[in-house]
Amino acid sequence: MHKPAAEEEITSLHDLSAVDLIAGYRARQFSPSEVLDEVIEHVAAWEPHIKALYLFDPDGARAAAKASTDRWQREEPAGALDGVPVTIKDNIATKGQPIPLGAASVRLIPAEKDAPPAARLRESGAIIFSKTTMPDYGMLSSGLSSFHPLTRNPWDLTKNPGGSSAGAGAAGAAGYGPLHLGTDIGGSVRLPACWCGLVALKPSLGRVPIDPPYVGRVAGPMTRTVDDAALMMCVLAKADRRDGMSLPADSSIHWKTLDKSPRKLRIGLMLDPGTGQALESDVRSVIVSAAKTFESAGAVVTEVDGILTREMLDGLDNFWRARMWDDLSRLSPEERGKTLPYILKWAEAGAKLSGVDVIRGFNATMAIRAAAAKLFHDLDYVVSPVSPVVNFPAEFAAPINDPSKPFEHIAYTVPWNMSENPAVSINGGYDSKGFPIGVQIIGRRFDDLGVLGMAKAFEGLRGPQRPWPSPPKK
Known part of the structure; x- marks a missing residue:
């Protein structure tokens, strides 16, 4: 599937990082139009196999790339990402385009304006050439959808890219340019990053x-390198008053300053999240190796217990079922029937929950937050798996594929949404067949820069990586 290192060709423009693209534009080595043409050509080779895109707009992108090329020729770039190709997840509003949320039951109504992350990217000069796929309502860690075609993993087309930022993960691994924007309420940028070999920050x-804001819901970068994630955050973290839950703009944060030594830092190694799906041996080996890498660099590593309980995970399940049923119950029976059967069966159970059941479920978020605060009292960072499993079939809605047990695989990721801690997924190694396995690094609340700094340190210590997948030969 992959070319041996000795046979690798000179890096193509579509494989260059955003940092390198900006440097190349500035040095006039190539133009945004040339880069976009290569990306479009590469998409044509991959897309029939992985189905990662929605509303792919090559003509509109070419016009934007031409305008960017003209700006660079005048040495007047619009912003930090001028001319860099970007994809945006289906559920992040872009003006004039519908937001199907991956579900055939959603009415296709054009958005009146860009959501904050899309607006910041557009203002920076980024070339938004496509949206990316997601599963119904973002409630699956899968590329399965009732609206979009099945999205597959470029590393192995029989495997799932994960979700709910499914298309973003597949596009990143396939080399559809360097920058991809996803959202995450329980693991939805980190899980596809884990299964697609990418870097993803859940801020x-x-x-x-973000708009609309919600408990635990964030937007975050999905990239091939830590530097690109940091560059994207330079743009995404700017203020927008539409989000009443957003943090004040912090001019003291310099996202490009990622130099960080693990020396003397206190790191917790969390191999057991406390509940959920059993950890596979290949994943355990990669995570233990990552912890030893930090230890060799001078960190003090201690194994710690997980903070999630069965009651917490089941509580979140109940709360989300009720929330999903609230949305679906407002639809006509005909519209509701278009929902993915797995999601419909899962949500219908929410109709039978009492008000007390639902409020107990929501209160799990507060219990998780308290447990996370206690954990980080004596720790600087935590290292853990992202997923308990290496991979699962492309056609599955989730690793277990049982709507009565929908969230057994998110026990390592969902606590940090509810506690609001930053967490990053970065590739840590591979199984015997060469499939990527992600490592998660979690920091204290608001230490987003530190988490990226730790990921950058690990990126330099982890050893050589396998070549990215190549499109299947016709």
């Missing part, structure tokens, strides 16, 4: 303004 709640 502290409010660090990236």
